[in-house]
Amino acid sequence: MNIPDYPILRTDDEHTGLRHEVRSFLDGALTNLPASERARSWIGFDADFSAELGKRGWLGMTLPKEYGGQGRSPIERHIVVEELLAAGAPVAAHWIADRQSAPVILNYGTEAQRHEILPRIAAGTCFFGIGMSEPGSGSDLASARTRAEKIQGGFLLNGTKLWTTYAHKADYMIVFCRTGASESRHGGFSQMLVDMSLPGIRVSPVLDIAGEHHFNEVSFTDVELPEDALLGEEGQGWAQVMSELAFERSGPDRFLSSFVLIGELLRCLEGQGGQIAASELGRMTARLMVLRQMSLSVAGRLAQKEDPVLASSVIKDLGATLEQDIPEIARRILAPVAQDPAYAATFQRIVLSAPSFSLRGGTREILRGIIARGLGLR
Known part of the structure; x- marks a missing residue:
């Protein structure tokens, strides 16, 4: 392996x-x-x-x-x-x-x-917004259908992107799209730098489980892009986007999303002690420290111009698992109905957010396929 x-x-x-x-x-x-x-x-x-x-x-x-x-x-x-x-x-x-x-x-x-x-x-x-996922093409980027066709002086962009966080606030979006045919499933893709003020772009809100607006659906209808909208080489979009995902999947955001809840939990537990709490908190701390070291290591490898796709996928998968475990650990240690409004409100916020932790940046199933291939298991 x-x-x-x-x-x-x-x-x-x-x-x-x-x-x-x-x-x-x-x-x-x-x-x-x-x-x-x-x-x-x-x-x-x-x-x-x-x-x-x-x-x-x-x-x-x-x-x-x-x-x-x-x-x-x-x-x-x-x-x-x-x-x-x-x-x-x-x-x-x-x-x-x-x-x-x-x-x-x-x-x-x-x-x-x-x-x-x-x-x-x-x-x-x-x-900026991220133009990767599409309706019917989430973490499986190779099935993306948004297309940029060559025209005189540039490209004509058509298609739809989904789950684009804060696209309604973005000045630009880097759009992953098809620009040509290829026998390879991962071929024929490119990345485009899109000015979000261009005509033909429609941004529609997608509310999350808490009723909040940060996700969007972005539609491109005959959006005319200049020649320099093409980032890198035409047809090399897959390799480029995999390098980009190494930045997205390996950072501290992949294991610290629930961290504020830990702080509130410790505040409420102060002075209470308890063998169960100490054991649970100890294991959770150990997992955090391992993920932190792994993330730091990938940061160093990115600085050396390496492409740690496998390592970053491992961090993202393990990190999302921990982030989703934290509210459950907190529930076992301290009931969310505890007489502390600040803790209860924070707990509720994390519980509503937790399902997305194993979706954003690549679903758990897709990541584990990347990991299995990288380890030579499939």
């Missing part, structure tokens, strides 16, 4: 200083934000908060300085992201752009696009 390697990465005193700086800022910035709202974390949209992070140099951290970034290490970025998620900061406005769209544009965009868009991402003022 091809077991993925997770080299040990450690932080030093300089990283500790950065962590304390971010934590101190968040202590003040989130003082009045209740735990039930902080439990929304990377679904919480606050453009002003994202712009403030940009001013502090905490977005676009690994981008080269010539494109408005900070030229800092992936470990430093990982530390900032950890602190934001652990505190339940509202990061949705900049999240997609900073996490995966910026690396795609850096690797495949034109010089003009890099100089125009990347500084705005680093400033927290340019927002």
Whole structure:
């Protein structure tokens, strides 16, 4: 079997200083934000908060300085992201752009696009949507039917994307689409950089189980794209999107989505003790620490221009499992009807969100197929 390697990465005193700086800022910035709202974390949209992070140099951290970034290490970025998620900061406005769209544009965009868009991402003022899933084609991206046909001076885009988080707020979307025929199931795809203000684009809300609007269905009807909308090489979209998914699937957001509930649980348990609680919390902490080390290791491999598709899929699968286990662990330790309104509201928020944890970024079934193939099991 091809077991993925997770080299040990450690932080030093300089990283500790950065962590304390971010934590101190968040202590003040989130003082009045209740735990039930902080439990929304990377679904919480606050453009002003994202712009403030940009001013502090905490977005676009690994981008080269010539494109408005900070030229800092992936470990430093990982530390900032950890602190934001652990505190339940509202990061949705900049999240997609900073996490995966910026690396795609850096690797495949034109010089003009890099100089125009990347500084705005680093400033927290340019927002992106993900154009991958479609009706009838969720995690199975190879069945995508959205098509961009060549026309004079560019491409004509037609099709529909679904579950596009905050597309109604996005300035751009990177759209995975067919641009040609291929005998290979994974061939004939490309990625397009789409300006969301173009004519022919319709964004329709899709409410989640809590009745909230962050998902959307986006329809493209004869949308005319310029030639430079093509990112990278035509027909190489599958390889490019797999590299993009390594960024999407390996970060701390894949195991910290329920973290605010842990904080509320510990607050309610303070002074109570109990063998069952200690045992459950110990196992949960061990799982968190392992996932954190795995995520840090993938960050290091991405910095070396590696393509850790297998490793990131393992993290995403294990992380989603833990995130969904946390409300169940909390239920066993402390009944959700406990006389603490803040805990009860946070618990309810996480319970409603939990089913999506094993769907977003690739379903559990698709991920386990990737893992099995990567390990040589099928």
